[in-house]
Amino acid sequence: MTPISPPACNPADKDSLLWQRALAGALAGILAMGWLARLADGRIGDLAQLWLRGLVLPVGGAGAGVLVLGWGRWTGLLSRLELTLPKAASRRAMLAGCGAGAGAFALAIPLVWLSQAVFGGWLPETPPETLTDLLAATAGRAVWVAVCVQVLVFAPLAEELLFRLILTEAFRAQGLARPALPMAAVFALVHARLDQAAGLCVLALWLYRLRCRHASLLPAVLAHAVFNALALAGACWSLLGG
Numbered sequence: 001m002t003p004i005s006p007p008a009c010n011p012a013d014k015d016s017l018l019w020q021r022a023l024a025g026a027l028a029g030i031l032a033m034g035w036l037a038r039l040a041d042g043r044i045g046d047l048a049q050l051w052l053r054g055l056v057l058p059v060g061g062a063g064a065g066v067l068v069l070g071w072g073r074w075t076g077l078l079s080r081l082e083l084t085l086p087k088a089a090s091r092r093a094m095l096a097g098c099g100a101g102a103g104a105f106a107l108a109i110p111l112v113w114l115s116q117a118v119f120g121g122w123l124p125e126t127p128p129e130t131l132t133d134l135l136a137a138t139a140g141r142a143v144w145v146a147v148c149v150q151v152l153v154f155a156p157l158a159e160e161l162l163f164r165l166i167l168t169e170a171f172r173a174q175g176l177a178r179p180a181l182p183m184a185a186v187f188a189l190v191h192a193r194l195d196q197a198a199g200l201c202v203l204a205l206w207l208y209r210l211r212c213r214h215a216s217l218l219p220a221v222l223a224h225a226v227f228n229a230l231a232l233a234g235a236c237w238s239l240l241g242g
Contacts, residue, residue: 016173022068023170026162029064030056047142050134054150058158065166082165082217089214097210097219101226104206108199108227115195136239151232156224160217163187164208180208203227 033056040052070077078084085093135147163183171179184204188197207220 018069019166019169019173022065022166025068026061026065026166029060031060033060047140047146050143050146051150054146054154057162058154062158062161062166065162069166081161082211082215085214085216085218090218093214093216093219094222096214097222098226100206100210100219101223102230104203104223105227105230107202108196111199111202112196115198119194135235148232151228152225155228156221159187160207160211160221160224163204164211164220165217168208180205183208 033052037049037052037056041049044052066077066081069080135143163186167186168179168183171182176182184201187204188200191197191200193200203224207223210220210223211217213219
């Protein structure tokens with residue numbers, strides 16, 4: 001297996017202050033959207049609340065960060081966001097993304113089992129709401145559509161922009177020689193699951209390496225979507241009694 005120690009990246013945009021502003025904007029956007037979701041709790045329907053909570057990172061975080069990065073300099077924004085790929089390399093990069101997503105999932109499963117065995121005594125009695133709990137508690141096609149769109153589209157794109165790009169480059173701007181390591185730790189902490197922390201750190205480093213290898217976020221976004229799709233399939237299997 002190829003080592004997952006991330007190589008150095010060389011983003012197109014070297015403006016360190018801009019990356020720090022983008023991170024500040026993303027954090028402010030997340031807080032604002034989170035406050036709005038909390039304010040709306042109980043005042044809107046369950047489905048609307050599900051969509052609102054699901055948009056905290058894509059709109060509040062990634063949206064605000066992209067707005068800061070593009071403000072007054074929209075030309076070439078997709079390139080600065082690393083959301084482009086040379087046509088000649090696109091097929092190979094996408095195949096690498098699919099393989100990386102499946103490989104990261106296969107590696108994460110035993111890490112989750114090991115973490116549960118080691119940290120079982122420290123795990124909270126009432127864990128955060130899981131995907132299985134959400135789908136089992138609220139039946140209906142609209143809920144499944146909302147979950148699938150958020151898990152397979154919004155989350156991969158938003159989290160790659162936030163963690164693999166904005167947060168990593170903000171850490172690099174602070175002079176950190178290996179910004180991928182604290183990025184992976186923050187990525188795991190944000191998900192607030194002690195039993196999944198090791199697997200999430202591995203996923204974060206693997207996705208960062210993918211971004212560096214192809215000089216693009218697109219393979220990492222695809223790999224993240226594949227990882228989430230496998231997790232969603234596992235949740236469906238559990239619901240069916242598998």
